[in-house]
Amino acid sequence: MNLLLKEIRHSPLLWLLIFVPVVIALERIMPDAHTLLFVLAVIAIIPLASLLSHATEAVAEKTGDAVGGLLNATLGNLTELIIAVTALHAGEYMLVKASIAGAIVTNSLFMLGASLLLGGLRHHVQTYNRAGGRLYSALLLMATIALLSPSAVADLDFPGREATVHRLSAALAFLLIAAYGLGLLFSLKTHKELFASQDHGEGAAPTLPLGVAVATLVVVTMLVALVSEIFVESVQKAAETLGMSPAFVGFIVVALVGAAAEMAVAFSAARRNRLDMSVSIALGSAAQIALFVAPVLVLLSYVVGPQPMDLQFWPGAVTMVMIAAVVTSFITNGGQSAWFIGALLLCIYAIFAVTLYMIPPGSHGPV
Template sequence: MTPLLKEIRDSPLLWMLVFVPVVLATESLAPSAHLVLFVLAVLAIVPLAALLSHATESVAEQTGDAIGGLLNATLGNLTELIIAIAALHAGEHVLVKASIAGAIVANSLFMLGACFLLGGLRYHVQEYNRAGARLHSALLLAATVALLAPAAISNFELAQGEQVLRKLSTGLSGLLIAAYGSSLLFSLRTHKDFFAAKDHNGKDEAAHWPIGLAVVTLIVVTVLVALVSEIFVASVQEAGRMLGMSPAFIGFIVVALVGGAAEMAVAFSAARQNRLDMSVAIALGSASQIALFVAPVLMILSYAIGPTPMDLQFWPGAVVMMMIATVTCCLVTNSGRSAWFVGVLLLLVYAIFAMTLYVIPPGSARS
C-alpha cells in the first residue's frame, strides 16, 4: 500500500481524488443538481484515470505491451458496458447506440491521433508493430461492415420487418463474438510472436508497483470510474441543455470522451514513453472490442434486462462516421511508423465529425 500512498502524496493531480466521495455524496443528497453533478463527475474521473494509468503500466511491465493493452481496453470498456446496461434497462436504445458509435470513433480517431501527436512531439519518428495494428484495423473494418448490414436493408418493405431485423442482429452478434474470440486465440496464443513489441530506445524511469497492488488498484478504480460515470451520464443530458450542447454532440462526443478517459490516459502516457505498441493496442483494441464484443453483448442482454429488445441498426450518419474512421485507421497504420503530423490529420477528421454533430445533430436517429 505504501507505493500507492506515496504516488497520491507526490502527485497534485491525484489530490483531486477528493472529488470522488464528494460527487457520490452530492448525488445522494441533491440528485436534481445536474449541472453541479456534471462538473463534479468530470473532476472525479480525471484523477481516477491517472491512477488507472499508473496501475495499468505496472501490470504491463509484467505481462508485456500486447496483453497490457488488451487488459486496459477491457477495463476501460467495462465502464462503458455498465453505463450501457443501465441505459438498456431504461429502454434508452438511442443512447446506447450513440455511445457505441461514439466510442468506436473516439478511440480510433481521437485517442490514436492524440497518441501519435504526443509521441511525435517528443520523438522524431516512432515505430510500432504493424501486425497488431493491421489485425485490429481489419477486425474493426469487419465489425463496421456487420453494423452496416442492418442499415442496408432498412429501406426494404419487408413483412415482419422488426422480426427480420432482430433475427439479423442476433445472427450478426454471434458472428462478431466468434470473430473476437478467434482474434484473441490468434494474437495471444497461436501467432503471438507476430505481435511482439518493437525495441524502443525510450527509457521509462517510473517506479512501478508490485503486481498484486496494481491489479487490486485496477479493479477498485475501475469500479469507482463506473460509479462516477453513471452519475455523469445521468446528469449530462440536462447539464448539456443548460450549457447549450446538442443531444447528438453529448451522446456521440462528450459521453464517449469522458467514458474513455481512463484508457486514454494510459495510451497517452505510453506514447510519451515511446511505447507506441501499447498505445496502438489500447486505441484500436478498444475500438475493435467495442464493435466485436460490447455491441453484440448489449444486444443479447437487451432481451433479458430491457423493456424491448435492441437491434444493431444505427442511423446512417453514425454508420458513415464509423466507416470513415475505420478506413482512415487502416490507411495510417499500414506502415508501422508515425510522426506528429499523422496525429494532427486523425484529430482533424475527428474535429470535423464533432463540429458536424454540434451544428447539425442527426434528427433521424432511431431506437
Template sequence: MTLLLKEIRANPVLWLLLFVPVVLVAQRLRPEAHTLLFLLSVLAIVPLATLLSSATESVAAKTGDAVGGLLNATLGNLTELIIALAALSAGQYTLVKASIAGAIVANSLFMLGASFLLGGLKYHTQVFNRESARLQTGLLFLAAIAIMTPSAIVDAQGSSTAFIQQLSIALSVLLIGTYALGLLFSLWTHRELFGGAPHHEAGEETWPVGLALAVLAGVTVLVALTSEIFVESVQEAAKTFGMSPAFVGFIVVALVGGAAEMASAFSGARKDRLDLSVGIALGSAAQIALFVAPVLVLLSYVIGPTPMDLRFWRGAVIMVFVATITAFLITSTGRSAWFVGVFILMVYLVFAMTLYLLPPDMQ
C-alpha cells in the first residue's frame, strides 16, 4: 500500500483520481447533465488508465511480456464487454457493433501506431517478437473474414434473417474455439517461440504481485463504472460538440474504452518493452474480434430483446479488413522506428476524418 500511495503522490496525473467519486456522485445527482458527465468521466478514466498501466507493468515484470500483455488486454476488454452488455440489454445493437469494430481498428492501428511513434522518439530502432505479432494478426485476419462473410452474402444474395442468425451462431462458436486454441498454442505447447525481445531498460522497481493484482481488480471495476457513465452521456454530449453518431461509436467510445490498455502500451514502448505494447495492441484487437464479439452474439439470445448477428455495415467491414492487413504488413519485420508509427496513425486518421465528416443519411 505504501508503494501505491508513493506512486500517486509522485505522479500528478493520478491526482485526477479525485474525479472518480465526483463523477459517480454527479451521475446520481444530475443524470440529465450529459455534457458535464461526459467531461467528468473522461477526467476520471485517464488516471484510472494510468494506474492500471503501472499495475500491469509490475505483473508483466514477473510473468513476462506475453502473459502481461494478455492480462492487460483481458482486463481492458472486460470494461468494453461490460459496456457492450449494457447496450446489448437495451437493444442498441448499432452502438454495440460500432464499438466492436471501432475497438478492433483503434487497437490495431491507433494503439499500435502510437506505441511505435512514442518508442521511436526515444530509441532509434526497436525490436519485438514477430512470431507473436504474426500469430495475433493471423487470428485477427480470421476474424475479419468471419465478419466479412455474413455482410457479403447479404449484399450479394439478400439472404434471410434466419440464415444470417444461424451462420452468426456457427461463426461465433468457431471463433471462440480458435481463440482458445491460440492461447493454448502461444502460452503452453509452443511458448518458447513467443519470448520477449531484449530491452534497453531493466532493474526497475515494481510492485509486489499481490498489490498489483489487487489494484488491477479494483481499478477494472472503477473503469467499468465510469465508462458506463461515459457511454450513457456521450451520445447527447456529441451533439454539443458536433460529432456524428458514427464518429462517436467507432472512434470516441473505442478510444476512451481502451484508455487503460493504451496507457500500458504507450508506457511499455517508452521503456523499450515493445513486446508488451504489441502484445496489448494486437492481443486486445484479436480478443475483441474472436472472443468478445462472438460472446455478445451468443448472449444476445439470453439478455437481448432480439438476437444479434455478425452482420456489420460495409464501411466497418472494409476498415476492419484494411486495419488487419496494415497491422500484418507492418509487424512482419519485427522492427520499428518512429515513422512506422506515423504511417499507421495516418491510416487511422483517414478513417477518423471520414467518419467525422460522414453525412447523417449515410450512417
C-alpha cells in the first residue's frame, strides 16, 4: 500500500484523483448540473485510467502479455457494460447499440491505430505475434456476419416479423457467447503456445507487487464504473447543448471514455515495445464487446429493459464494423508495424466520426 501511495505522490496526473469524490458528491448535491458533471466525470476518468494502467502492467509481468491483455480488456469492458445497462434500463436503445458498434470500431481502429503510431514514433519497426491478431479478427468478422442477419430479416415483410427478429437475436446471442468461449479455450488452453509474446519489451519493472496490483485493479475498475455511470447520465443533456445525436454520443463519446482505461495500458505498452499486449488489448476488447457484451445486453434486455432489444443495427453501423474488422484483419496479418500504419487506422476512424456527426442515422435507423 505504501508503494501505491508513493506512486500517486510522484505522478502529477494521479493528483486528479481528487475529482473522483468531487464528481460523486456533486452528483448527489447538483444532479441537474449536467454539463459540469460531464466535464468533471471525464477529468475523473483520466487518472483512474492511468492508475489502472500501472496495476495492469504489474499483473501482466506475472501472467504474460496475452493473459494480461485479456484481463485488462475484461475489466475495461465491464465499465462499458455498466454504461450500456444504465442506458438499457432507461430504454435508450439507440444509445446502447451505438455504444456497442462504437466500442468495436473505437478499439479496433482508434486504440490499435494510436498504439501503432505511438510505438512506431519511438521504435523504427515493431514486430508482434500475428496469431492473436488473426484470431481476434476472425472473431470480429464472425460477429459482423451475426449483425447482418437481423438486418436482412428486418427488410422482409411477413406476419410476426418483429417477434422473429427478437427470437433470432436471442439465438444469435447464445451462439456468439459460445463462440467467444471456444476462442478463449483455443487461445488460453489448447493452443496457447501459438500466442506466446514476442520478447522485446523494455525491462522497466512495475513497482506494485502482485497482491496490491490485483486489489488496485478491482477497486479502480469499480470507481471507473461509478464515474462512468454519472458520465452517461449527464452526457445526453450535454450532447443536446452541443448538437450531437444519440448515435454520435454512443458511437464516439461513450466509446472513447469507456475505453480510456484500456487505452492508457495499450499506449504505454506500445511505447515500451510490447506491441503484443497492445494488440491483445485493442482487438481482444473489440472481440469481447462483439461476442460477449453485445449478446449479454440482448439477454439482459428481457430483464432490465422496457422491452427486448434486438441485434438489428442501422446499416451505417454494420458497414463501419465490417470495414473495421476487414481492415484490422489485413493490418495484423503481417506481424510487423510502423507509425504510418497507425496513422492510416486513425484516419479511417476520423472519417467514420466526421460522417456520423454530419449525417446522423436519424429516424430511419432501427431502434
